[in-house]
Amino acid sequence: MKQGSNFADWQKHVQTHTEETLTRLLPPAGQLPAPLIEAMRYAAMDGGKRLRPMLVLAAAELGNAVTEAADYALAAIECIHIYSLVHDDMPEMDNDSLRHGKPACHIQYTPATALLVGDALQSMAFSLLSRPTSLDAARQLQMIQTLAQAAGCHGMAGGQAIDLACVGVGLNQGELEHMHQLKTGALIRAAVTLGGLCCQDISQQALTALDHYAAHLGLAFQVIDDVLDYEQDSSTLGKTAGKDAQTNKPTYVRLMGLTTARQYAENLVQQAIDALSSFDQRASHLRALAQFVVARNH
Amino acid sequence: MKQGSNFADWQKHVQTHTEETLTRLLPPAGQLPAPLIEAMRYAAMDGGKRLRPMLVLAAAELGNAVTEAADYALAAIECIHIYSLVHDDMPEMDNDSLRHGKPACHIQYTPATALLVGDALQSMAFSLLSRPTSLDAARQLQMIQTLAQAAGCHGMAGGQAIDLACVGVGLNQGELEHMHQLKTGALIRAAVTLGGLCCQDISQQALTALDHYAAHLGLAFQVIDDVLDYEQDSSTLGKTAGKDAQTNKPTYVRLMGLTTARQYAENLVQQAIDALSSFDQRASHLRALAQFVVARNH
Numbered sequence: 189m190k191q192g193s194n195f196a197d198w199q200k201h202v203q204t205h206t207e208e209t210l211t212r213l214l215p216p217a218g219q220l221p222a223p224l225i226e227a228m229r230y231a232a233m234d235g236g237k238r239l240r241p242m243l244v245l246a247a248a249e250l251g252n253a254v255t256e257a258a259d260y261a262l263a264a265i266e267c268i269h270i271y272s273l274v275h276d277d278m279p280e281m282d283n284d285s286l287r288h289g290k291p292a293c294h295i296q297y298t299p300a301t302a303l304l305v306g307d308a309l310q311s312m313a314f315s316l317l318s319r320p321t322s323l324d325a326a327r328q329l330q331m332i333q334t335l336a337q338a339a340g341c342h343g344m345a346g347g348q349a350i351d352l353a354c355v356g357v358g359l360n361q362g363e364l365e366h367m368h369q370l371k372t373g374a375l376i377r378a379a380v381t382l383g384g385l386c387c388q389d390i391s392q393q394a395l396t397a398l399d400h401y402a403a404h405l406g407l408a409f410q411v412i413d414d415v416l417d418y419e420q421d422s423s424t425l426g427k428t429a430g431k432d433a434q435t436n437k438p439t440y441v442r443l444m445g446l447t448t449a450r451q452y453a454e455n456l457v458q459q460a461i462d463a464l465s466s467f468d469q470r471a472s473h474l475r476a477l478a479q480f481v482v483a484r485n486h
Numbered sequence: 487m488k489q490g491s492n493f494a495d496w497q498k499h500v501q502t503h504t505e506e507t508l509t510r511l512l513p514p515a516g517q518l519p520a521p522l523i524e525a526m527r528y529a530a531m532d533g534g535k536r537l538r539p540m541l542v543l544a545a546a547e548l549g550n551a552v553t554e555a556a557d558y559a560l561a562a563i564e565c566i567h568i569y570s571l572v573h574d575d576m577p578e579m580d581n582d583s584l585r586h587g588k589p590a591c592h593i594q595y596t597p598a599t600a601l602l603v604g605d606a607l608q609s610m611a612f613s614l615l616s617r618p619t620s621l622d623a624a625r626q627l628q629m630i631q632t633l634a635q636a637a638g639c640h641g642m643a644g645g646q647a648i649d650l651a652c653v654g655v656g657l658n659q660g661e662l663e664h665m666h667q668l669k670t671g672a673l674i675r676a677a678v679t680l681g682g683l684c685c686q687d688i689s690q691q692a693l694t695a696l697d698h699y700a701a702h703l704g705l706a707f708q709v710i711d712d713v714l715d716y717e718q719d720s721s722t723l724g725k726t727a728g729k730d731a732q733t734n735k736p737t738y739v740r741l742m743g744l745t746t747a748r749q750y751a752e753n754l755v756q757q758a759i760d761a762l763s764s765f766d767q768r769a770s771h772l773r774a775l776a777q778f779v780v781a782r783n784h
Binding site for chain 2: 215228272278297299300306310315317319320324326328330333335336337341345346348349354370403
Protein backbone atom coordinates (compact mmCIF):
# COMPACT_ATOMS: atom_id res chain seq x y z
CA MET A 189 0.00 0.00 0.00
CA LYS A 190 1.55 3.29 -0.99
CA GLN A 191 2.24 5.98 1.61
CA GLY A 192 0.00 8.97 2.10
CA SER A 193 -3.18 7.29 0.93
CA ASN A 194 -6.31 8.13 2.82
CA PHE A 195 -6.22 6.48 6.24
CA ALA A 196 -9.79 5.21 6.10
CA ASP A 197 -9.06 3.58 2.75
CA TRP A 198 -5.92 2.01 4.19
CA GLN A 199 -7.86 0.62 7.13
CA LYS A 200 -10.40 -0.90 4.78
CA HIS A 201 -7.58 -2.29 2.67
CA VAL A 202 -5.99 -3.98 5.71
CA GLN A 203 -9.31 -5.37 6.87
CA THR A 204 -9.95 -6.89 3.45
CA HIS A 205 -6.38 -8.13 3.25
CA THR A 206 -6.69 -9.74 6.71
CA GLU A 207 -9.90 -11.53 5.72
CA GLU A 208 -8.26 -12.74 2.52
CA THR A 209 -5.08 -13.83 4.30
CA LEU A 210 -6.96 -15.73 7.01
CA THR A 211 -9.21 -17.31 4.38
CA ARG A 212 -6.13 -18.51 2.55
CA LEU A 213 -4.08 -19.63 5.57
CA LEU A 214 -6.76 -21.25 7.72
CA PRO A 215 -7.53 -24.87 6.78
CA PRO A 216 -10.19 -24.81 4.03
CA ALA A 217 -13.84 -25.24 4.97
CA GLY A 218 -14.90 -28.86 4.63
CA GLN A 219 -11.42 -30.21 5.40
CA LEU A 220 -11.30 -32.81 8.18
CA PRO A 221 -11.88 -32.64 11.08
CA ALA A 222 -14.73 -30.62 9.61
CA PRO A 223 -16.58 -29.52 12.76
CA LEU A 224 -13.41 -28.11 14.35
CA ILE A 225 -12.26 -26.37 11.20
CA GLU A 226 -15.69 -24.91 10.58
CA ALA A 227 -15.71 -23.51 14.13
CA MET A 228 -12.16 -22.13 13.75
CA ARG A 229 -13.20 -20.30 10.58
CA TYR A 230 -16.41 -19.09 12.23
CA ALA A 231 -14.42 -17.56 15.09
CA ALA A 232 -11.71 -16.07 12.87
CA MET A 233 -13.60 -14.59 9.95
CA ASP A 234 -15.63 -11.37 9.70
CA GLY A 235 -14.38 -10.23 13.04
CA GLY A 236 -13.42 -7.00 14.69
CA LYS A 237 -11.41 -3.95 13.74
CA ARG A 238 -8.29 -5.97 12.85
CA LEU A 239 -6.22 -3.50 14.87
CA ARG A 240 -3.32 -5.92 15.35
CA PRO A 241 -2.94 -6.72 11.64
CA MET A 242 -2.99 -2.95 11.03
CA LEU A 243 -0.15 -2.54 13.51
CA VAL A 244 1.85 -5.34 11.88
CA LEU A 245 1.49 -3.85 8.41
CA ALA A 246 2.03 -0.24 9.52
CA ALA A 247 5.27 -1.21 11.29
CA ALA A 248 6.32 -3.30 8.29
CA GLU A 249 6.23 -0.08 6.21
CA LEU A 250 9.36 1.17 8.00
CA GLY A 251 11.60 -0.96 5.77
CA ASN A 252 11.58 -3.39 2.92
CA ALA A 253 9.43 -5.95 4.66
CA VAL A 254 9.27 -9.50 3.38
CA THR A 255 5.61 -9.56 2.29
CA GLU A 256 5.12 -13.25 2.96
CA ALA A 257 6.56 -12.94 6.47
CA ALA A 258 4.30 -9.96 7.20
CA ASP A 259 1.26 -11.96 6.10
CA TYR A 260 2.21 -14.88 8.33
CA ALA A 261 2.85 -12.43 11.17
CA LEU A 262 -0.49 -10.66 10.87
CA ALA A 263 -2.35 -13.97 10.63
CA ALA A 264 -0.42 -15.41 13.59
CA ILE A 265 -1.10 -12.38 15.78
CA GLU A 266 -4.75 -12.46 14.83
CA CYS A 267 -4.97 -16.22 15.58
CA ILE A 268 -3.65 -15.53 19.09
CA HIS A 269 -6.02 -12.60 19.55
CA ILE A 270 -9.02 -14.61 18.33
CA TYR A 271 -8.17 -17.64 20.45
CA SER A 272 -8.05 -15.35 23.50
CA LEU A 273 -11.51 -13.96 22.67
CA VAL A 274 -12.94 -17.46 22.18
CA HIS A 275 -11.58 -18.65 25.53
CA ASP A 276 -12.51 -15.36 27.27
CA ASP A 277 -16.13 -15.68 26.23
CA MET A 278 -16.47 -19.17 27.71
CA PRO A 279 -18.78 -19.80 30.68
CA GLU A 280 -15.97 -20.17 33.23
CA MET A 281 -14.44 -16.84 32.12
CA ASP A 282 -16.53 -13.82 31.08
CA ASN A 283 -19.53 -15.93 29.99
CA ASP A 284 -20.29 -13.65 27.04
CA SER A 285 -22.75 -14.90 24.46
CA LEU A 286 -22.09 -12.34 21.72
CA ARG A 287 -18.86 -11.51 19.92
CA HIS A 288 -18.59 -9.12 16.99
CA GLY A 289 -22.37 -9.10 16.73
CA LYS A 290 -22.76 -12.85 16.30
CA PRO A 291 -23.14 -15.72 18.80
CA ALA A 292 -19.88 -16.45 20.61
CA CYS A 293 -18.11 -19.64 19.54
CA HIS A 294 -19.19 -21.59 22.64
CA ILE A 295 -22.82 -20.63 21.96
CA GLN A 296 -22.78 -21.28 18.22
CA TYR A 297 -21.09 -24.64 18.85
CA THR A 298 -20.34 -26.02 22.33
CA PRO A 299 -17.96 -25.02 25.15
CA ALA A 300 -15.86 -28.12 24.37
CA THR A 301 -15.55 -27.07 20.74
CA ALA A 302 -14.70 -23.49 21.76
CA LEU A 303 -11.96 -24.83 24.01
CA LEU A 304 -10.45 -26.80 21.10
CA VAL A 305 -10.89 -23.89 18.67
CA GLY A 306 -8.81 -21.68 20.93
CA ASP A 307 -6.20 -24.37 21.45
CA ALA A 308 -5.92 -25.09 17.73
CA LEU A 309 -5.73 -21.40 16.80
CA GLN A 310 -2.83 -20.95 19.19
CA SER A 311 -0.97 -23.88 17.59
CA MET A 312 -1.73 -22.44 14.17
CA ALA A 313 -0.12 -19.12 15.07
CA PHE A 314 3.20 -20.86 15.71
CA SER A 315 2.82 -23.09 12.71
CA LEU A 316 2.46 -19.99 10.52
CA LEU A 317 5.47 -18.21 12.01
CA SER A 318 7.68 -21.26 11.53
CA ARG A 319 6.96 -21.65 7.81
CA PRO A 320 9.99 -20.96 5.64
CA THR A 321 10.21 -17.42 4.24
CA SER A 322 13.03 -15.38 2.75
CA LEU A 323 13.69 -13.81 6.17
CA ASP A 324 16.68 -15.20 8.09
CA ALA A 325 15.68 -18.24 10.14
CA ALA A 326 17.21 -16.60 13.22
CA ARG A 327 14.96 -13.59 12.65
CA GLN A 328 11.94 -15.89 12.43
CA LEU A 329 12.94 -17.52 15.72
CA GLN A 330 13.05 -14.04 17.24
CA MET A 331 9.50 -13.42 16.00
CA ILE A 332 8.30 -16.72 17.49
CA GLN A 333 9.99 -15.95 20.80
CA THR A 334 8.35 -12.50 20.82
CA LEU A 335 4.88 -13.88 20.18
CA ALA A 336 5.21 -16.81 22.59
CA GLN A 337 6.32 -14.48 25.39
CA ALA A 338 3.53 -12.03 24.61
CA ALA A 339 0.90 -14.78 24.71
CA GLY A 340 2.08 -16.72 27.74
CA CYS A 341 2.13 -16.46 31.52
CA HIS A 342 4.17 -13.24 31.46
CA GLY A 343 1.95 -11.78 28.78
CA MET A 344 -1.67 -12.16 27.77
CA ALA A 345 -2.52 -15.32 29.74
CA GLY A 346 -0.84 -13.82 32.81
CA GLY A 347 -2.87 -10.64 32.43
CA GLN A 348 -6.06 -12.70 32.25
CA ALA A 349 -5.10 -14.46 35.46
CA ILE A 350 -4.51 -11.13 37.23
CA ASP A 351 -7.81 -9.83 35.85
CA LEU A 352 -9.64 -12.89 37.24
CA ALA A 353 -8.03 -12.40 40.63
CA CYS A 354 -8.74 -8.67 40.91
CA VAL A 355 -12.52 -8.54 40.40
CA GLY A 356 -13.94 -6.68 43.38
CA VAL A 357 -10.44 -5.83 44.63
CA GLY A 358 -9.24 -2.23 44.75
CA LEU A 359 -6.23 -1.73 42.50
CA ASN A 360 -4.05 1.35 42.37
CA GLN A 361 -3.01 2.83 39.03
CA GLY A 362 0.27 0.92 38.95
CA GLU A 363 -1.44 -2.42 39.53
CA LEU A 364 -4.18 -1.67 37.02
CA GLU A 365 -1.58 -0.73 34.42
CA HIS A 366 0.46 -3.84 35.06
CA MET A 367 -2.63 -5.98 34.48
CA HIS A 368 -3.45 -4.23 31.21
CA GLN A 369 0.15 -4.22 30.05
CA LEU A 370 -0.01 -8.01 30.18
CA LYS A 371 -3.61 -8.62 29.18
CA THR A 372 -3.84 -6.46 26.07
CA GLY A 373 -0.60 -4.49 25.92
CA ALA A 374 1.73 -7.43 25.37
CA LEU A 375 0.01 -8.55 22.16
CA ILE A 376 -0.18 -4.99 20.80
CA ARG A 377 3.56 -4.62 21.39
CA ALA A 378 4.18 -7.99 19.78
CA ALA A 379 2.18 -6.92 16.71
CA VAL A 380 4.30 -3.81 16.23
CA THR A 381 7.56 -5.65 16.91
CA LEU A 382 6.69 -8.47 14.52
CA GLY A 383 5.90 -5.94 11.81
CA GLY A 384 9.27 -4.29 12.35
CA LEU A 385 11.09 -7.63 12.39
CA CYS A 386 9.69 -8.41 8.93
CA CYS A 387 12.12 -5.74 7.67
CA GLN A 388 15.39 -7.68 7.54
CA ASP A 389 17.56 -4.55 7.86
CA ILE A 390 15.73 -2.80 10.70
CA SER A 391 18.04 -1.37 13.38
CA GLN A 392 17.86 -2.13 17.09
CA GLN A 393 17.27 1.60 17.61
CA ALA A 394 14.22 1.51 15.37
CA LEU A 395 12.88 -1.57 17.17
CA THR A 396 13.29 0.21 20.51
CA ALA A 397 11.44 3.27 19.20
CA LEU A 398 8.67 1.01 17.87
CA ASP A 399 8.35 -0.66 21.25
CA HIS A 400 8.03 2.69 23.05
CA TYR A 401 5.32 3.62 20.58
CA ALA A 402 3.47 0.33 21.10
CA ALA A 403 3.70 0.36 24.89
CA HIS A 404 2.09 3.79 25.09
CA LEU A 405 -0.47 2.96 22.42
CA GLY A 406 -1.49 -0.25 24.19
CA LEU A 407 -2.12 1.60 27.41
CA ALA A 408 -4.05 4.37 25.65
CA PHE A 409 -6.17 1.70 23.98
CA GLN A 410 -7.19 0.28 27.33
CA VAL A 411 -7.88 3.66 28.95
CA ILE A 412 -10.14 4.56 26.03
CA ASP A 413 -11.88 1.19 26.34
CA ASP A 414 -12.75 2.05 29.93
CA VAL A 415 -13.93 5.52 28.91
CA LEU A 416 -16.13 4.13 26.12
CA ASP A 417 -17.54 1.44 28.39
CA TYR A 418 -18.41 4.07 31.00
CA GLU A 419 -20.01 6.40 28.45
CA GLN A 420 -22.01 3.52 27.02
CA ASP A 421 -23.22 2.67 30.53
CA SER A 422 -24.37 6.23 31.04
CA SER A 423 -26.22 6.35 27.74
CA THR A 424 -28.10 3.16 28.60
CA LEU A 425 -28.87 4.21 32.18
CA GLY A 426 -31.98 2.51 33.44
CA LYS A 427 -31.33 -0.46 31.19
CA THR A 428 -28.64 -3.01 31.90
CA ALA A 429 -25.64 -1.56 33.67
CA GLY A 430 -22.30 -1.92 31.84
CA LYS A 431 -20.20 -5.03 32.14
CA ASP A 432 -17.37 -3.39 34.10
CA ALA A 433 -19.80 -1.97 36.64
CA GLN A 434 -21.65 -5.28 36.91
CA THR A 435 -18.54 -7.24 37.69
CA ASN A 436 -17.06 -4.52 39.88
CA LYS A 437 -13.89 -4.53 37.80
CA PRO A 438 -11.36 -1.78 38.46
CA THR A 439 -11.26 0.75 35.58
CA TYR A 440 -9.40 3.95 34.77
CA VAL A 441 -12.65 5.92 34.94
CA ARG A 442 -13.34 4.63 38.42
CA LEU A 443 -9.74 5.35 39.40
CA MET A 444 -9.27 8.86 37.98
CA GLY A 445 -12.65 10.07 36.74
CA LEU A 446 -13.90 10.45 33.17
CA THR A 447 -12.21 13.72 32.20
CA THR A 448 -8.83 12.83 33.61
CA ALA A 449 -8.97 9.37 32.05
CA ARG A 450 -9.67 10.82 28.60
CA GLN A 451 -6.86 13.36 29.03
CA TYR A 452 -4.51 10.59 30.18
CA ALA A 453 -5.30 8.59 27.03
CA GLU A 454 -4.57 11.65 24.88
CA ASN A 455 -1.23 12.16 26.62
CA LEU A 456 -0.33 8.53 26.06
CA VAL A 457 -1.15 8.79 22.37
CA GLN A 458 1.03 11.90 22.11
CA GLN A 459 3.89 10.00 23.74
CA ALA A 460 3.35 7.14 21.32
CA ILE A 461 3.59 9.56 18.39
CA ASP A 462 6.65 11.27 19.89
CA ALA A 463 8.42 7.90 20.01
CA LEU A 464 8.23 7.86 16.20
CA SER A 465 10.06 11.20 15.80
CA SER A 466 13.11 9.65 14.14
CA PHE A 467 10.97 8.16 11.36
CA ASP A 468 9.84 9.99 8.26
CA GLN A 469 6.65 9.56 6.27
CA ARG A 470 7.06 5.80 6.41
CA ALA A 471 5.59 5.95 9.92
CA SER A 472 2.48 7.83 8.82
CA HIS A 473 0.14 4.88 9.25
CA LEU A 474 1.55 4.19 12.70
CA ARG A 475 0.87 7.83 13.61
CA ALA A 476 -2.62 7.71 12.15
CA LEU A 477 -3.33 4.49 14.05
CA ALA A 478 -2.42 6.18 17.32
CA GLN A 479 -4.85 9.01 16.55
CA PHE A 480 -7.46 6.46 15.57
CA VAL A 481 -7.20 4.62 18.88
CA VAL A 482 -7.97 7.73 20.91
CA ALA A 483 -10.63 9.02 18.51
CA ARG A 484 -12.62 5.82 18.07
CA ASN A 485 -16.10 5.69 19.52
CA HIS A 486 -16.73 1.93 19.65
CA MET B 487 23.26 -41.44 29.67
CA LYS B 488 25.54 -44.17 28.41
CA GLN B 489 24.20 -46.96 26.19
CA GLY B 490 23.35 -50.41 27.48
CA SER B 491 22.58 -49.35 31.02
CA ASN B 492 19.65 -51.04 32.65
CA PHE B 493 16.43 -49.82 31.06
CA ALA B 494 14.61 -49.33 34.36
CA ASP B 495 17.49 -47.18 35.60
CA TRP B 496 17.40 -45.19 32.39
CA GLN B 497 13.66 -44.61 32.75
CA LYS B 498 14.17 -43.39 36.30
CA HIS B 499 16.98 -41.17 35.11
CA VAL B 500 14.77 -39.60 32.43
CA GLN B 501 11.93 -39.09 34.88
CA THR B 502 14.24 -37.33 37.33
CA HIS B 503 15.82 -35.34 34.52
CA THR B 504 12.36 -34.28 33.26
CA GLU B 505 11.33 -33.10 36.73
CA GLU B 506 14.58 -31.17 37.08
CA THR B 507 14.33 -29.67 33.60
CA LEU B 508 10.72 -28.56 34.08
CA THR B 509 11.59 -27.19 37.54
CA ARG B 510 14.35 -25.14 35.94
CA LEU B 511 12.48 -23.99 32.83
CA LEU B 512 9.04 -23.25 34.27
CA PRO B 513 8.72 -19.80 35.84
CA PRO B 514 9.84 -20.08 39.48
CA ALA B 515 7.24 -20.57 42.19
CA GLY B 516 6.26 -17.23 43.71
CA GLN B 517 6.96 -15.28 40.53
CA LEU B 518 4.08 -13.07 39.36
CA PRO B 519 1.36 -13.72 38.39
CA ALA B 520 1.71 -16.10 41.32
CA PRO B 521 -1.64 -17.95 41.20
CA LEU B 522 -1.22 -18.85 37.51
CA ILE B 523 2.39 -19.90 37.88
CA GLU B 524 1.64 -21.97 40.95
CA ALA B 525 -1.12 -23.76 39.03
CA MET B 526 1.15 -24.30 36.01
CA ARG B 527 3.75 -25.89 38.24
CA TYR B 528 1.10 -27.96 40.03
CA ALA B 529 -0.09 -29.38 36.70
CA ALA B 530 3.39 -29.96 35.30
CA MET B 531 5.36 -31.45 38.20
CA ASP B 532 5.27 -34.98 39.67
CA GLY B 533 3.25 -36.21 36.77
CA GLY B 534 2.96 -39.34 34.73
CA LYS B 535 5.34 -41.75 33.09
CA ARG B 536 7.15 -39.04 31.10
CA LEU B 537 6.90 -41.24 28.02
CA ARG B 538 7.32 -38.34 25.59
CA PRO B 539 10.52 -37.02 27.22
CA MET B 540 11.83 -40.60 27.09
CA LEU B 541 11.10 -40.70 23.36
CA VAL B 542 12.84 -37.35 22.80
CA LEU B 543 15.97 -38.45 24.65
CA ALA B 544 16.03 -41.97 23.19
CA ALA B 545 15.82 -40.55 19.64
CA ALA B 546 18.45 -37.94 20.50
CA GLU B 547 20.87 -40.81 21.22
CA LEU B 548 21.07 -41.58 17.49
CA GLY B 549 23.56 -38.78 16.94
CA ASN B 550 25.50 -36.07 18.68
CA ALA B 551 22.46 -34.27 19.99
CA VAL B 552 22.73 -30.70 21.22
CA THR B 553 21.94 -31.28 24.90
CA GLU B 554 20.36 -27.89 25.44
CA ALA B 555 18.09 -28.32 22.42
CA ALA B 556 17.03 -31.78 23.62
CA ASP B 557 16.13 -30.35 27.03
CA TYR B 558 14.05 -27.59 25.46
CA ALA B 559 12.43 -30.19 23.20
CA LEU B 560 11.49 -32.58 25.99
CA ALA B 561 10.14 -29.73 28.12
CA ALA B 562 8.20 -28.30 25.18
CA ILE B 563 6.64 -31.66 24.28
CA GLU B 564 5.74 -32.22 27.90
CA CYS B 565 4.19 -28.72 28.18
CA ILE B 566 1.94 -29.55 25.20
CA HIS B 567 1.05 -32.95 26.65
CA ILE B 568 0.27 -31.49 30.08
CA TYR B 569 -1.78 -28.63 28.67
CA SER B 570 -3.86 -31.20 26.77
CA LEU B 571 -4.47 -33.18 29.98
CA VAL B 572 -5.46 -30.04 31.89
CA HIS B 573 -7.95 -29.01 29.19
CA ASP B 574 -9.19 -32.61 28.72
CA ASP B 575 -10.05 -32.93 32.38
CA MET B 576 -12.22 -29.81 32.38
CA PRO B 577 -15.98 -30.06 32.95
CA GLU B 578 -16.92 -29.42 29.31
CA MET B 579 -14.56 -32.18 28.15
CA ASP B 580 -14.04 -35.43 30.09
CA ASN B 581 -14.92 -33.89 33.46
CA ASP B 582 -12.28 -35.89 35.30
CA SER B 583 -11.48 -34.88 38.85
CA LEU B 584 -8.28 -36.88 39.34
CA ARG B 585 -5.06 -36.77 37.35
CA HIS B 586 -1.90 -38.66 38.29
CA GLY B 587 -3.43 -39.46 41.66
CA LYS B 588 -4.05 -35.86 42.68
CA PRO B 589 -6.96 -33.48 42.12
CA ALA B 590 -7.14 -32.30 38.50
CA CYS B 591 -6.07 -28.70 37.92
CA HIS B 592 -9.65 -27.40 37.53
CA ILE B 593 -10.56 -29.03 40.87
CA GLN B 594 -7.46 -27.93 42.78
CA TYR B 595 -7.93 -24.38 41.43
CA THR B 596 -10.86 -23.33 39.21
CA PRO B 597 -11.95 -24.14 35.65
CA ALA B 598 -10.96 -20.59 34.62
CA THR B 599 -7.47 -21.10 36.03
CA ALA B 600 -7.20 -24.51 34.35
CA LEU B 601 -8.13 -22.90 31.04
CA LEU B 602 -5.35 -20.32 31.44
CA VAL B 603 -2.85 -22.93 32.68
CA GLY B 604 -3.35 -24.91 29.48
CA ASP B 605 -3.14 -21.81 27.32
CA ALA B 606 0.04 -20.58 29.03
CA LEU B 607 1.70 -24.02 28.86
CA GLN B 608 1.11 -24.13 25.12
CA SER B 609 2.73 -20.69 24.70
CA MET B 610 5.60 -21.82 26.87
CA ALA B 611 6.28 -24.81 24.62
CA PHE B 612 6.91 -22.52 21.67
CA SER B 613 8.84 -20.05 23.77
CA LEU B 614 11.21 -22.86 24.79
CA LEU B 615 11.72 -24.13 21.24
CA SER B 616 12.53 -20.63 19.96
CA ARG B 617 15.29 -19.96 22.50
CA PRO B 618 18.72 -19.72 20.89
CA THR B 619 20.77 -22.94 20.96
CA SER B 620 23.79 -24.13 19.03
CA LEU B 621 21.52 -25.92 16.55
CA ASP B 622 20.96 -24.17 13.21
CA ALA B 623 18.10 -21.69 13.42
CA ALA B 624 16.52 -23.34 10.37
CA ARG B 625 16.57 -26.66 12.21
CA GLN B 626 14.87 -25.05 15.20
CA LEU B 627 12.17 -23.67 12.91
CA GLN B 628 11.65 -27.21 11.62
CA MET B 629 11.20 -28.40 15.21
CA ILE B 630 8.65 -25.65 15.90
CA GLN B 631 6.77 -26.46 12.69
CA THR B 632 6.71 -30.15 13.67
CA LEU B 633 5.35 -29.47 17.15
CA ALA B 634 2.81 -26.86 16.02
CA GLN B 635 1.42 -29.22 13.38
CA ALA B 636 1.30 -32.10 15.87
CA ALA B 637 -0.59 -30.00 18.42
CA GLY B 638 -3.06 -28.24 16.13
CA CYS B 639 -6.21 -28.96 14.17
CA HIS B 640 -4.53 -31.64 12.04
CA GLY B 641 -2.94 -33.18 15.12
CA MET B 642 -3.85 -33.47 18.79
CA ALA B 643 -6.63 -30.83 18.92
CA GLY B 644 -8.16 -32.29 15.77
CA GLY B 645 -8.11 -35.77 17.29
CA GLN B 646 -9.87 -34.43 20.38
CA ALA B 647 -12.55 -32.92 18.17
CA ILE B 648 -13.10 -36.24 16.38
CA ASP B 649 -13.17 -38.02 19.74
CA LEU B 650 -15.86 -35.62 20.99
CA ALA B 651 -17.92 -36.18 17.87
CA CYS B 652 -17.71 -39.98 17.87
CA VAL B 653 -19.02 -40.82 21.36
CA GLY B 654 -21.83 -43.32 20.88
CA VAL B 655 -21.09 -43.56 17.15
CA GLY B 656 -19.86 -46.81 15.61
CA LEU B 657 -16.41 -46.35 14.04
CA ASN B 658 -14.65 -48.87 11.84
CA GLN B 659 -10.98 -49.66 12.43
CA GLY B 660 -9.78 -47.09 9.90
CA GLU B 661 -11.78 -44.29 11.50
CA LEU B 662 -10.76 -45.29 15.01
CA GLU B 663 -7.11 -45.34 13.96
CA HIS B 664 -7.37 -41.97 12.28
CA MET B 665 -8.77 -40.49 15.48
CA HIS B 666 -5.98 -41.95 17.61
CA GLN B 667 -3.29 -41.04 15.07
CA LEU B 668 -4.28 -37.43 15.62
CA LYS B 669 -5.24 -37.47 19.30
CA THR B 670 -2.22 -39.22 20.77
CA GLY B 671 -0.16 -40.44 17.81
CA ALA B 672 0.78 -37.02 16.46
CA LEU B 673 2.48 -35.90 19.67
CA ILE B 674 4.32 -39.23 20.07
CA ARG B 675 5.64 -38.87 16.52
CA ALA B 676 6.61 -35.27 17.20
CA ALA B 677 8.51 -36.35 20.32
CA VAL B 678 10.59 -38.85 18.35
CA THR B 679 11.14 -36.46 15.44
CA LEU B 680 12.18 -33.61 17.74
CA GLY B 681 14.68 -35.90 19.46
CA GLY B 682 16.14 -36.85 16.09
CA LEU B 683 16.25 -33.23 14.92
CA CYS B 684 18.40 -32.34 17.94
CA CYS B 685 21.18 -34.25 16.15
CA GLN B 686 22.43 -31.67 13.67
CA ASP B 687 23.82 -34.27 11.25
CA ILE B 688 20.91 -36.71 11.19
CA SER B 689 19.97 -37.93 7.68
CA GLN B 690 16.57 -37.69 6.08
CA GLN B 691 16.61 -41.49 5.86
CA ALA B 692 17.10 -41.78 9.60
CA LEU B 693 14.27 -39.31 10.24
CA THR B 694 11.97 -41.34 8.00
CA ALA B 695 12.87 -44.56 9.86
CA LEU B 696 12.24 -42.79 13.18
CA ASP B 697 8.84 -41.66 11.97
CA HIS B 698 7.85 -45.19 10.94
CA TYR B 699 8.91 -46.36 14.37
CA ALA B 700 6.90 -43.64 16.12
CA ALA B 701 3.76 -44.08 14.01
CA HIS B 702 3.55 -47.79 14.88
CA LEU B 703 4.48 -47.18 18.49
CA GLY B 704 1.81 -44.51 18.89
CA LEU B 705 -0.87 -46.83 17.61
CA ALA B 706 0.33 -49.72 19.80
CA PHE B 707 0.22 -47.38 22.78
CA GLN B 708 -3.44 -46.65 22.17
CA VAL B 709 -4.45 -50.25 21.53
CA ILE B 710 -2.81 -51.25 24.82
CA ASP B 711 -4.59 -48.39 26.57
CA ASP B 712 -7.90 -49.84 25.45
CA VAL B 713 -6.83 -53.34 26.53
CA LEU B 714 -5.76 -52.12 29.97
CA ASP B 715 -8.93 -50.10 30.40
CA TYR B 716 -11.01 -53.17 29.52
CA GLU B 717 -9.09 -55.44 31.86
CA GLN B 718 -9.38 -52.90 34.66
CA ASP B 719 -13.14 -52.73 34.05
CA SER B 720 -13.37 -56.49 34.34
CA SER B 721 -11.38 -56.60 37.56
CA THR B 722 -13.69 -54.02 39.13
CA LEU B 723 -16.86 -55.66 37.86
CA GLY B 724 -19.78 -54.85 40.06
CA LYS B 725 -18.21 -51.55 41.03
CA THR B 726 -18.07 -48.58 38.68
CA ALA B 727 -17.82 -49.58 35.07
CA GLY B 728 -14.77 -48.28 33.18
CA LYS B 729 -14.75 -44.86 31.65
CA ASP B 730 -14.77 -46.06 28.04
CA ALA B 731 -17.78 -48.26 28.68
CA GLN B 732 -19.56 -45.48 30.57
CA THR B 733 -19.17 -43.00 27.75
CA ASN B 734 -19.81 -45.61 25.06
CA LYS B 735 -16.54 -44.68 23.33
CA PRO B 736 -15.38 -46.88 20.49
CA THR B 737 -12.33 -48.95 21.50
CA TYR B 738 -10.09 -51.58 19.91
CA VAL B 739 -11.33 -54.19 22.36
CA ARG B 740 -14.92 -53.51 21.40
CA LEU B 741 -13.91 -53.57 17.72
CA MET B 742 -11.75 -56.69 17.60
CA GLY B 743 -12.00 -58.46 20.95
CA LEU B 744 -9.44 -58.64 23.75
CA THR B 745 -7.13 -61.32 22.40
CA THR B 746 -6.94 -59.92 18.89
CA ALA B 747 -6.40 -56.40 20.21
CA ARG B 748 -3.47 -57.52 22.34
CA GLN B 749 -1.99 -59.43 19.40
CA TYR B 750 -2.46 -56.41 17.16
CA ALA B 751 -0.53 -54.26 19.65
CA GLU B 752 2.30 -56.79 19.72
CA ASN B 753 2.47 -56.79 15.91
CA LEU B 754 2.59 -53.01 15.86
CA VAL B 755 5.43 -52.98 18.38
CA GLN B 756 7.34 -55.48 16.25
CA GLN B 757 6.87 -53.25 13.22
CA ALA B 758 8.09 -50.29 15.25
CA ILE B 759 11.24 -52.22 16.20
CA ASP B 760 11.73 -53.41 12.62
CA ALA B 761 11.75 -49.78 11.47
CA LEU B 762 14.92 -49.31 13.52
CA SER B 763 16.83 -52.10 11.73
CA SER B 764 19.36 -49.74 10.14
CA PHE B 765 20.42 -48.40 13.53
CA ASP B 766 22.95 -50.03 15.83
CA GLN B 767 23.08 -50.06 19.62
CA ARG B 768 22.33 -46.34 19.67
CA ALA B 769 18.66 -47.24 19.17
CA SER B 770 18.57 -49.61 22.15
CA HIS B 771 16.47 -47.29 24.30
CA LEU B 772 14.02 -46.76 21.45
CA ARG B 773 13.70 -50.55 21.13
CA ALA B 774 13.29 -50.98 24.88
CA LEU B 775 10.64 -48.25 24.94
CA ALA B 776 8.63 -50.10 22.32
CA GLN B 777 8.75 -53.28 24.43
CA PHE B 778 7.83 -51.24 27.48
CA VAL B 779 4.72 -49.80 25.84
CA VAL B 780 3.27 -53.22 25.11
CA ALA B 781 4.35 -54.76 28.44
CA ARG B 782 3.13 -52.00 30.76
CA ASN B 783 0.23 -52.78 33.02
CA HIS B 784 -0.97 -49.30 33.97
